[in-house]
C-alpha cells in the first residue's frame with residue numbers, strides 16, 4: 619500500500635495524459651446536469667470533482683452511491699459510471715438505468731462488464747490502467763478523468779487540469795514532510811476513535827480520510843462538517859471520553875466566520891475528547907490543499923495499519939460480502 623500511496627503524485631500526471639488522449643464525443647442533446655454513479659474508492663473522486671468545479675461549472679454535478687438513479691436523469695444529463703473493476707453491482711445497475719433514460723454516458727473502468735458493455739454499445743469510455751490491487755489507490759485516475767470529460771464537453775475550462783499538474787509537483791516536493799507528519803499523528807491516534815471535522819468545502823477530504831482509516835487502518839471513524847455540525851452534533855459533546863481523538867482539518871481558505879466557528883468548536887470538544895489535533899492544509903488553491911490533505915490521510919492510514927498490526931491492503935470482509943451477494 620505504501621508503494622501505491624507514494625505513486626499518487628505520478629498517478630496524477632499519468633491520469634492527465636490518459637485523459638488528454640481520450641475520445642469523448644459531444645452530446646447531440648444539450649447537457650443541463652451531470653450524475654456520477656460509483657461506490658467506495660470509485661465514487662469518492664466524483665465528490666472531489668463536485669467541490670472543485672463548484673465556482674466554475676454552469677451545471678450541477680451530483681454523485682450517487684446506490685442502485686437507483688434519480689428521476690431527473692434524462693437525455694440532457696451527462697451520466698458517468700465509475701467502477702475500477704467494472705463489475706460493481708450497484709454501479710452496473712445505475713449504468714443500465716442511464717441507458718434506459720438515453721443519457722450521455724461515459725464509462726470509467728479498468729476492465730469488466732462496464733468496459734465490455736461500453737464497447738458493445740458504442741458508448742464513450744476511458745479505460746484505466748488495470749492490475750491495481752486496490753481501487754481506492756486509483757483516486758487520481760478517476761478524479762482526473764472526470765475533469766477531462768467535463769473539459770472535453772465544454773463544461774469547464776482547463777485551469778483545474780493545470781492545478782492538478784501543479785498539485786502533483788507540490789506533493790512530490792512535500793512527500794517527506796507529509797510522511798513525517800502522518801507518522802507522528804498515527805502514533806498519537808492509533809488506539810483511539812478518530813473524529814474528523816472540517817469545512818463543508820473540504821468534506822470530500824474528510825470522507826476520503828474516514829474511508830482510508832476504515833479500509834487501510836481497520837478502524838472505525840466518523841466525520842462531520844462545519845458549519846452544519848454546529849447545529850446538531852456539537853450538542854452531542856456532553857461527556858468526557860478519552861477514547862475520542864478529534865482531527866480538525868484546517869485551511870487558509872476558511873472564511874473569517876468559519877474560522878471563528880472552528881475555534882469555538884475546538885474549545886467545546888476539547889472539554890470532552892481525549893485529544894484534539896489540527897492538520898493545516900498546505901497549497902495555493904482548493905485543489906492543491908485538498909490533494910495535500912488526501913496524501914497525508916493516505917500515508918496516515920498506512921501508518922495506522924502498521925501501528926495496529928494490520929495489512930493495509932487486505933479487505934477480506936468486502937470480498938466476503940460481494941461473494942455472498944453474488945451467490946444469492
Ligand code: F6R
Pocket residue numbers: 657658659660661700701702703704705706709751752753754755833933936
Ligand atoms: C477497494 C475499495 C472499494 C471499492 C468498491 C467498489 O480498494 O476502495 O471501496 O472501490 O468496493 O469497487 P470498484 O471500485 O471496483 O467499483
